[in-house]
Each structure stands twice: as C-alpha cells, then as structure tokens.
Amino acid sequence: METNEYLHGGSAWFKERLNGPDGKYWRKARKCFLFxxxxxxxxxxxxxxxxxxxxxxxxxxxxxxSSGKTVLDPSEKREHRxxxxxxxxxxxxxxxxxxxxxxxxxxxxxxxxxxxxxxxxxxxxxxxxxxxxxxxxxxxxxxxxxxxxxxxxxxxxxxxxxxxxxxxxxxxxxxxxxxxxxxxxxxxxxxxxxxxxxxxxxxxxxxxxxxxxxxxxxxxxxxxxxxxxxxxxxxxxxxxxxxxxxxxxxxxxxxxxxxxxxNRQEGIxxxxxxxxxxxxxxxxxxxxxxxxxxxxxxxxxxxxxxxxxxxxxxxxxxxxxxxxxxxxxxxxxxxxxxxxxxxxxxxxxxxKPEDYDPLSIIPTIGFNMAQSKTIAIAECMFSDFQERMRIVHGPPGTGKSRTIAGIVSNLLSKLSEKGRKRKILLCAPSNNACDELSRRILAEFKRREVPYKRGTLVRIGCQPPDDYHLCNYFLDFMILQDIVDVLKTGQKINSNIAEETELRLMRHAQIVISTLNYCGSTRMHQLKSSTEFIIIDEGKLQCHSIGYIQ
Incomplete structure (x- = not known):
C-alpha cells in the first residue's frame, strides 16, 4: 500500500466515517490532510x-x-528547508x-x-x-x-x-x-x-x-x-x-x-x-x-x-x-x-544496572519470575544515568511482547517525573508486530485498570493497523478526527491545521509505536530530544535497529 492510499481506498475504518452522518466533515478533513x-x-x-x-x-x-545565470554558492548560508x-x-x-x-x-x-x-x-x-x-x-x-x-x-x-x-x-x-x-x-x-x-x-x-x-x-x-x-x-x-x-x-x-x-441550493x-x-x-x-x-x-x-x-x-x-x-x-x-x-x-x-538486585525481585502479578526480572532490569535501566543495552532472548510464545507491555505499564507513571523526557519509543520490524505490541499494551492497561487519556499511545506509520479497533490510535486518523471536531464547530480553519495538529499530538504522546524503518522518517525526528526509553521487539529480524533510532 502506498503512502496515504488508505485515505482514498483501503481502510474500512475510514470508509465508515466517509459514508457516515459526518461524511462531509471527514472529506474536508481529508482535503486538509492530503492537499x-x-x-x-x-x-x-x-x-x-x-x-x-x-x-x-x-x-x-x-x-x-529561473535565471539561467544563477550562481549556486554551496557555502552560502540558507534558510532551513x-x-x-x-x-x-x-x-x-x-x-x-x-x-x-x-x-x-x-x-x-x-x-x-x-x-x-x-x-x-x-x-x-x-x-x-x-x-x-x-x-x-x-x-x-x-x-x-x-x-x-x-x-x-x-x-x-x-x-x-x-x-x-x-x-x-x-x-x-x-x-x-x-x-x-x-x-x-x-x-x-x-x-x-x-x-x-x-x-x-x-x-x-x-x-x-x-x-x-x-x-x-x-x-x-x-x-x-x-x-x-x-x-x-x-x-x-x-x-x-x-x-x-x-x-x-x-x-x-x-x-x-x-x-x-x-446548480446547488444552500445546504443541498x-x-x-x-x-x-x-x-x-x-x-x-x-x-x-x-x-x-x-x-x-x-x-x-x-x-x-x-x-x-x-x-x-x-x-x-x-x-x-x-x-x-x-x-x-x-x-x-x-x-x-x-x-x-x-x-x-x-x-x-x-x-546490568548497579541498582538491580535479583534476590529482591518479587514476581509481578500476571508474570513469571523470568519476565518479572526483565521488567525489574528495565526499571533500573530507566533510572540509571549510564546508557545501557539489554538483549532478551526467548523462543516464540514465551511472552516477550507481553513482557514489553509490563515494562511500559510500570514506566508510564515515571515519565511525568521532573527532568524526564516524557516518551517511550517502541519499535518492531513489521506493521503486524507493531499492532501486536499495541494490543498487548492496551490489554495490560485494561487489566491493571490504568487510567487512559486519549493520545497517550500513538501508532505512527505509512499505513493504518489492520485491526479496526487499533485505528483509533493511528496518528493520521487522530489528526483527521481532531480536524473534523473543529470543522463541526463552524470555526474557520487555517491551511496549516494538519501540521499543527500533528505537532500537538506528538508532543503530548507518551508511548509512540513505529516500525523500525519508519523511525528513519522526518516525522520521527522530533522524538530525538524527547525520548527517554527505547524498546525494540523482534530485534534479531532487523540488523540496523540502532541506526534507525539514533
């Protein structure tokens, strides 16, 4: 699927809104987003x-x-483009x-x-x-x-x-x-x-x-x-x-x-x-x-x-x-x-972080001891000033993705602490893997009864999730929804509303989920200065994980 093609052909979630009672607002919002x-x-x-x-x-x-005699001076300081x-x-x-x-x-x-x-x-x-x-x-x-x-x-x-x-x-x-x-x-x-x-x-x-x-x-x-x-x-x-x-x-x-x-009458x-x-x-x-x-x-x-x-x-x-x-x-x-x-x-x-003590680990409810130790190591890494990398191995079905959900749930409340950068970035090699991470995290929030505020989790990419319910967390659809809400009030919108809405949503997001490849896009550059913790799922399937997200 090409970039943005789902906005005019492929998404059941979006088609439902185009054909719904607010269809005219969604069409105008799509125009603001695409054109x-x-x-x-x-x-x-x-x-x-x-x-x-x-x-x-x-x-x-x-x-x-153009001027055919224009001198192109590569040393001249130019405005950012x-x-x-x-x-x-x-x-x-x-x-x-x-x-x-x-x-x-x-x-x-x-x-x-x-x-x-x-x-x-x-x-x-x-x-x-x-x-x-x-x-x-x-x-x-x-x-x-x-x-x-x-x-x-x-x-x-x-x-x-x-x-x-x-x-x-x-x-x-x-x-x-x-x-x-x-x-x-x-x-x-x-x-x-x-x-x-x-x-x-x-x-x-x-x-x-x-x-x-x-x-x-x-x-x-x-x-x-x-x-x-x-x-x-x-x-x-x-x-x-x-x-x-x-x-x-x-x-x-x-x-x-x-x-x-x-030929049109007013309102018709x-x-x-x-x-x-x-x-x-x-x-x-x-x-x-x-x-x-x-x-x-x-x-x-x-x-x-x-x-x-x-x-x-x-x-x-x-x-x-x-x-x-x-x-x-x-x-x-x-x-x-x-x-x-x-x-x-x-x-x-x-x-391992110096503060990590394996003898003091108390199993997290819903997780076995190995998973609980991994969650504890991640929490210590989060609090450590020393940059560290930890690789967690496990065959399919051992709960690696669910352990990631446990880590995110434990770290979420700490993101608001003074001096923190506010965001956790989660990456995976494919859109399906990103969708599975999203499902696991949201399910863990629900199991723990974690209060959820819209925009806390944002799924970003060049195509929406296949899961209908996850579309509510997809950045492009969130942007469109916010534009629709403004249009329904009758307010006049400016030509930059799509860009301004995206910046606001990304600024307030605390959990950002993306494919590894998409981490190299310009949309993700704003996260470089605001990301506190990075988790890569199925890292062995992607040999240049670090290069994308540095």
Missing amino acids: KNDLSSALNLFKFDYKAIKTISGPEGTILE PGQSWADDAKNSVRTLLDRIVTRWAPEYLYLPKINIRKLHDSLSPEPLQYVNETYDKTNNDIDSFNVGKALELYQGCLVPLYYHELWSEIISDFKNVETTLKERERVINVSLFYEKETLDETEESALIFGTNRVTYNDSYKPLSKKPGLFDLVLIKVYNKEYFGMVVHVVDENKVKIANEG NANNGKHDNLIFELNTTIGIYVSRACSIAFQQYRKITKDDKLAITKLTNITSTRRMISAIHSLNEWPQHRSILKPMINDIYFQ
Missing part, C-alpha cells in the same frame, strides 16, 4: 540553491521562473546511491530473464562484493589495538552493497507488477529548466531537470496514487533509449472548487445533500535527477520537436533503502557505536 501547499525536497544533497527556482500559480497552471535534517544525517551515502542509479545502473537489465550476479553487481557498484563477517574486528579482547575506524569501514563495505542488490530486486518486482501496468504509472511533465551537475566523486556527468504537472480530479482520488513523490525511481524514454531518473524535488499547490456549484447539492462533490486541481513542480546523457537527449528532442512534454514512469520508491544506507553510514554518530562494532563481555554498556 496542502507542500514542499518535499532533497536538493540540498546537491548543494543546490533554492533561489535558482521559483514557483508561481496562474490560471494556466504552475510556471517555473524540509528534508535538510535527514540529508545532513545521510551525508554522502544517499547522494552516492542516487549518482550510481542514474549514471551506472542499466535499465536494459530490467528485461533480462536472468543475469549473472557478478555482472549485475558490477553495474550497481564499483566496490567488490564482500562476504559479511561474523565480526568486524579480530583483536579478541585487546581493546587497545582495536581500530574502530577500520572496523566501521569494513561494516559499511560489507552491508551497503547488499542493500543495492536488495533494491534492485525490489525494482524488478515492481517493474513486473501485473496489478498496475507501466502505462498506468506514467506521468507527463512539462520540462522547462536544465542544470548541469557532476556526481559526488566527480567521475560522471549528471543533471537536474525541472518541470510541472497538472492534474484535475474529483472525490474518487484515483489519480492520487500516481502522484510523483520524493525518491520515486522513474523510467525515462527518449528516442527509444531508456534512462533511470530520481525524483528529488516535489512542490504541490492545490485549488479546490465545488462540482455543480451553480447535486449528490442528494450527502456531501459536497469536491474537484481538485493539483499543480506540481517536479525536479528529477538524471544522467547528463538523458538531459542532453531530451534537450535535443525538445529542440527538434518543440515539445516540452516528458513522460516518466514510476518503478518504485527508494525511501526504505535510503533509510537503511543512511543508518549504516550514520552509525559513527551514535556514542555507543564502538560497543556495537566490538562487543565485549566486560563493556559497561552491556552490564
């Missing part, structure tokens, strides 16, 4: 000055204005990935039934494919001779190429997707700007091209799933030659009007009074990173044909891979990365 003058950009990866492009809206759609924080964290690793995709990866390999792994690897990366070692250091317990820099380099060199291969497999899978044809995924943009660039290592020539797209549609929202998004990998065909491109800049601006407005419309039929005009400015060869080929085509239209076909979105690789390359920014690269039995980071 805002939004900027998603990765241009700072290219040290690109935002002053070089401006967008304005007019009756004929979105128009780009969306995406800046994650781009700084990713540093050069994401840019290198984009460089290789557009200048090195071969679109013709999409059509091959089989390809030699070595030949494929040579097309994906110049670095050799390495075996992943059990350890990134062979000095045993000799901490003085441990070279953390060398170990980190080996760690990155082993794992990053594997994610290149994993991404290629995803591209092949999406390319052969029989449910959505390539033609259905095609979008046409009117290209008007070209900027020459070079790859980060200055070995290949590349380019940034900018264009616009305009879509008009009604309440069905059917074209929305095809709307270009940041880090969409697209296929571009010019003169029968195909190229890869990467969407690196998206600016949305929308206009809304009422269908059949001239052409849809029997059920709700207003809204028509949306979405104007999108799009920036695409391509090879210089692709840019030159299209400019030549444009000059000969006088045609500015460029067809782009979405293959997949690389956000998950970008987060993976960013996490690997950001590991050294985490204070305990040395302990992860060279685990040692006498490392204080892996030791």
Whole structure:
C-alpha cells in the first residue's frame, strides 16, 4: 500500500466515517490532510540553491521562473528547508546511491530473464562484493589495538552493497507488477529548466531537470496514487533509449472548487445533500535527477520537436533503502557505536544496572519470575544515568511482547517525573508486530485498570493497523478526527491545521509505536530530544535497529 492510499481506498475504518452522518466533515478533513501547499525536497544533497527556482500559480497552471545565470554558492548560508535534517544525517551515502542509479545502473537489465550476479553487481557498484563477517574486528579482547575506524569501514563495505542488490530486486518486482501496468504509472511533465551537475566523486556527468504537472480530479482520488513523490525511481524514454531518473524535488499547490456549484441550493447539492462533490486541481513542480546523457537527449528532442512534454514512469520508491544506507553510514554518530562494532563481555554498556538486585525481585502479578526480572532490569535501566543495552532472548510464545507491555505499564507513571523526557519509543520490524505490541499494551492497561487519556499511545506509520479497533490510535486518523471536531464547530480553519495538529499530538504522546524503518522518517525526528526509553521487539529480524533510532 502506498503512502496515504488508505485515505482514498483501503481502510474500512475510514470508509465508515466517509459514508457516515459526518461524511462531509471527514472529506474536508481529508482535503486538509492530503492537499496542502507542500514542499518535499532533497536538493540540498546537491548543494543546490533554492533561489535558482521559483514557483508561481496562474490560471494556466504552475510556471517555473529561473535565471539561467544563477550562481549556486554551496557555502552560502540558507534558510532551513524540509528534508535538510535527514540529508545532513545521510551525508554522502544517499547522494552516492542516487549518482550510481542514474549514471551506472542499466535499465536494459530490467528485461533480462536472468543475469549473472557478478555482472549485475558490477553495474550497481564499483566496490567488490564482500562476504559479511561474523565480526568486524579480530583483536579478541585487546581493546587497545582495536581500530574502530577500520572496523566501521569494513561494516559499511560489507552491508551497503547488499542493500543495492536488495533494491534492485525490489525494482524488478515492481517493474513486473501485473496489478498496475507501466502505462498506468506514467506521468507527463512539462520540462522547462536544465542544470548541469557532476556526481559526488566527480567521475560522471549528471543533471537536474525541472518541470510541472497538472492534474484535475474529483472525490474518487484515483489519480492520487500516481502522484510523483520524493525518491520515486522513474523510467525515462527518449528516442527509444531508456534512462533511470530520481525524483528529488516535489512542490504541490492545490485549488479546490465545488462540482455543480451553480446548480446547488444552500445546504443541498447535486449528490442528494450527502456531501459536497469536491474537484481538485493539483499543480506540481517536479525536479528529477538524471544522467547528463538523458538531459542532453531530451534537450535535443525538445529542440527538434518543440515539445516540452516528458513522460516518466514510476518503478518504485527508494525511501526504505535510503533509510537503511543512511543508518549504516550514520552509525559513527551514535556514542555507543564502538560497543556495537566490538562487543565485549566486560563493556559497561552491556552490564546490568548497579541498582538491580535479583534476590529482591518479587514476581509481578500476571508474570513469571523470568519476565518479572526483565521488567525489574528495565526499571533500573530507566533510572540509571549510564546508557545501557539489554538483549532478551526467548523462543516464540514465551511472552516477550507481553513482557514489553509490563515494562511500559510500570514506566508510564515515571515519565511525568521532573527532568524526564516524557516518551517511550517502541519499535518492531513489521506493521503486524507493531499492532501486536499495541494490543498487548492496551490489554495490560485494561487489566491493571490504568487510567487512559486519549493520545497517550500513538501508532505512527505509512499505513493504518489492520485491526479496526487499533485505528483509533493511528496518528493520521487522530489528526483527521481532531480536524473534523473543529470543522463541526463552524470555526474557520487555517491551511496549516494538519501540521499543527500533528505537532500537538506528538508532543503530548507518551508511548509512540513505529516500525523500525519508519523511525528513519522526518516525522520521527522530533522524538530525538524527547525520548527517554527505547524498546525494540523482534530485534534479531532487523540488523540496523540502532541506526534507525539514533
């Protein structure tokens, strides 16, 4: 399911509200949530000055204005833009990935039934494919001779190429997707700007091209799933030659009007009074990173044909891979990365808290002794000033997730203590695992008769829970519900109501549950300064847990 697709097609919980007595308010709330003058950009990866492009809206759609002689000074201090924080964290690793995709990866390999792994690897990366070692250091317990820099380099060199291969497999899978044809995924943009660039290592020539797209549609929202998004990998065909491109800049601006407005009486419309039929005009400015060869080929085509239209076909979105690789390359920014690269039995980071006394443990009601000890260790860690990590092993069915619920229940009352950061972050590899954590925690609250205030627990992600009852705790639906409540009062709402509501809900949440991958999203960055305790369920299924949440 694509991001936000459930808001126009897939959620029974949301459909019920759209078709209910307050349906017209939910439709307006959905408009506020989905359609805002939004900027998603990765241009700072290219040290690109935002002053070089401006967008304005007019009756004929979105128009780009630019000065062809604009000097792009990468050292000039600029205002913060969306995406800046994650781009700084990713540093050069994401840019290198984009460089290789557009200048090195071969679109013709999409059509091959089989390809030699070595030949494929040579097309994906110049670095050799390495075996992943059990350890990134062979000095045993000799901490003085441990070279953390060398170990980190080996760690990155082993794992990053594997994610290149994993991404290629995803591209092949999406390319052969029989449910959505390539033609259905095609979008046409009117290209008007070209900027020459070079790859980060200055070995290949590349380019940034900018264009616009305009879509008009009604309440069905059917074209929305095809709307270009940041880090969409697209296929571009010019003169029968195909190229890869990467969407690196998206600016949305929308206009809304009422269908059949001239025929409507007050309080009643052409849809029997059920709700207003809204028509949306979405104007999108799009920036695409391509090879210089692709840019030159299209400019030549444009000059000969006088045609500015460029067809782009979405293959997949690389956000998950970008987060993976960013996490690997950001590991050294985490204070305990040395302990992860060279685990040692006498490392204080892996030791039990000093205040923990196994002889004084009294079994927690509803938990066995092993589970009670784990809960007690977590409580001591929570009160300890020393950063620590504890790994709890157990086969399926031994109550690990339920023990997590016990830990959260015991720590919840302590979050309000003076000096605390107020939040517990819980992570798991999959949406189903996150849903199970949510169920366990809520069930434990009910068993203990813990007073629950709406917004204490927030489930955040790119798709809602499958469990109907858990949808009440899903952040996006909570935002929509709050907007509906405001609309029903008749108050005038501002254009930033969705963002302001999200900030408020996240500020007051005490328990946040997310998949590990989603922890790398920009929505989660605000938690870095307010999270007191982190718990990862099924951690062995995800090899870069720490990198996502640091």
